Amino acid sequence: MEEILMNCEEKMEKSLDSLVSELMTIRAGRANPNVLNRLTVEYYGTMTPIQQVANISVPEPRIIQIQPWEKNMIKPIEKAIQTSDLGINPTNDGRVIRLVFPELTEERRKELVKDVKKKGEAAKVAVRNIRRDANDALKKKEKSSEITEDQLADGEDQIQKMTDEYVGKIDKAVEDKSKEILTV
Numbered sequence: 001m002e003e004i005l006m007n008c009e010e011k012m013e014k015s016l017d018s019l020v021s022e023l024m025t026i027r028a029g030r031a032n033p034n035v036l037n038r039l040t041v042e043y044y045g046t047m048t049p050i051q052q053v054a055n056i057s058v059p060e061p062r063i064i065q066i067q068p069w070e071k072n073m074i075k076p077i078e079k080a081i082q083t084s085d086l087g088i089n090p091t092n093d094g095r096v097i098r099l100v101f102p103e104l105t106e107e108r109r110k111e112l113v114k115d116v117k118k119k120g121e122a123a124k125v126a127v128r129n130i131r132r133d134a135n136d137a138l139k140k141k142e143k144s145s146e147i148t149e150d151q152l153a154d155g156e157d158q159i160q161k162m163t164d165e166y167v168g169k170i171d172k173a174v175e176d177k178s179k180e181i182l183t184v
Helices: 002-024 071-083 106-143 149-182
Strands: 040-043 046-049 054-060 063-068 097-100
Touching: 002 106, 002 149, 040 071, 063 071, 071 097, 106 149
Parallel strands: none
Antiparallel strands: 040 046, 054 063, 063 097
């Protein structure tokens, strides 16, 4: 039974971590280097994250500066940014690439908040599915007489408490990101 509970919590933690890292890639008006996390460029025949071929800094609140370690990487990085869903046109001076983030419109902010809430709902569904799987595993153990009815009830209670805890954490992450996006 302990194994089922530990496995359940581990999976719920992964769902929360996944949501948090996904929310970090959503831009909220300020320049955030995490928006580049999903972008890769071809580097010596291998698709490599931009962070591994360049130095990324935020010299001003609305600008991300990307300085490739090799000059020949400027064009591929620029192309990766242009073909991504960031919606920002990179500018380069031959040595560094700059991404200037425009002010988000009220409409765009509301769209982003809707997107954040959708991602939050998907994470909650994942947590509930984990709860269902864990409860099913406990019921199987009870059927095969490995645990008692009381142990089953205790296990289900613990799993429900865990589920409520992670749903709360997901709600908090969604709320924090929504506030960040709506803050002008």
